[in-house]
Amino acid sequence: MPLARTEFNAGLRASLPLLIAIAPFGLVTGVAMAAAGIPPLEAMAMSVLVYAGAAMLAAVQLIAEGAPMLVVVLAAFVVNLRLFMYSASIRPYFTGESLGRRLVVSYALVDNPYALFIQRYGTRPDAPGKFDYFFGMSIPIWLCWQTTVAAGLVVGNQLPAAWKLDFAAPLAFIAMSVALLRDKPMVAAAVSAGATAVLAHGLPLRLGLALAATVGIAVGVLFERFSKIETK
Amino acid sequence: MNLWLVILGMSVATFGQRASFLLLPERVQLPAWLRRALHYVPAAVLTALWAPELLLQNAVLSLALGNERLLAGIVAIAIAWRYRVTFGTIVAGLAALHLFDWMF
Secondary structure, eight states: OOHHHHHHHHHHHHHHHHHHHHHHHHHHHHHHHHHTTOOHHHHHHHHHHTOOHHHHHHHHHHHHTTOOHHHHHHHHHHHTTHHHHHHHHHGGGTTTSOHHHHHHHHHTOOHHHHHHHHHHHTTOTTOTTHHHHHHHHHHHHHHHHHHHHHHHHHHHHHSOGGGOGGGHHHHHHHHHHHTTOOSHHHHHHHHHHHHHHHHTTTSGGGHHHHHHHHHHHHHHHHHHHHHHHHHO | OOHHHHHHHHHHHHHHHHHHHHHSOTTOOOOHHHHHHHHTHHHHHHHHHHHHHHHEETTEEOOSTTOHHHHHHHHHHHHHHHHOOHHHHHHHHHHHHHHHHHHO
């Protein structure tokens, strides 16, 4: 079997455990979009074109509140700032690849596959078959995401509001954020950002989110610096 | 609000963020300080998204027992912290919300 094929298959296999984590997010996102009154066609278009769960959940909450267009797009941009980091960190592995392949990687660059890819190739950026692995990994993940969003849309449109499924979106954010809290600077960043978001809630144009992100980042960086000085 | 324009704007922004460094020449690097700052973005932003949903009731800070969403959120945080499971966190949080709603 040619190497490209082996790596593609390895990518397919590696993606399977991730589907368990992706499916609930897809479902919750679909349900949230239905609850926000987004029609199925627009919802699926967003799911395929944007293909970024957390940003979509955040946008959907704002759309439901009737926020201005630019505010929704800006909120999605803030939520997705981490993608700059992924793009920069994965670039060395794909510099030799064609533009078309780099565009495919750009489209499919989402959290879990990114982490898995770096895990596999982190110490050998020159290994062959990297694109095939990434591509193989991305296909089941993409399919799983789109089908579970569609399922969520169907379910969400049928369940009554009494089920309080609108609360599923904040719960998904809780699951995502708490999983990241591995050290003290990260906890400090999260807590300060959360507190800022609550206190700055009254600011116009959802500036509270951008302000909370700024405060959280500053607190995290400062905390990191001070704890390093302490341990010296 | 034109939903299609929002979708277009979000698509362009998100794709631009992902493609940014993958398409830029290699001499354009992410400065170390910016990399360190971006490291804290997910935890900060994601927490900022749910904190007001739990702590505010009709745009007013509420730490009362009657705030079922806060209580259910605390249950969800505990589950997420202890077990690190996505689906379990969502199910437990929704179940807790219904339980507290019924109790208070």
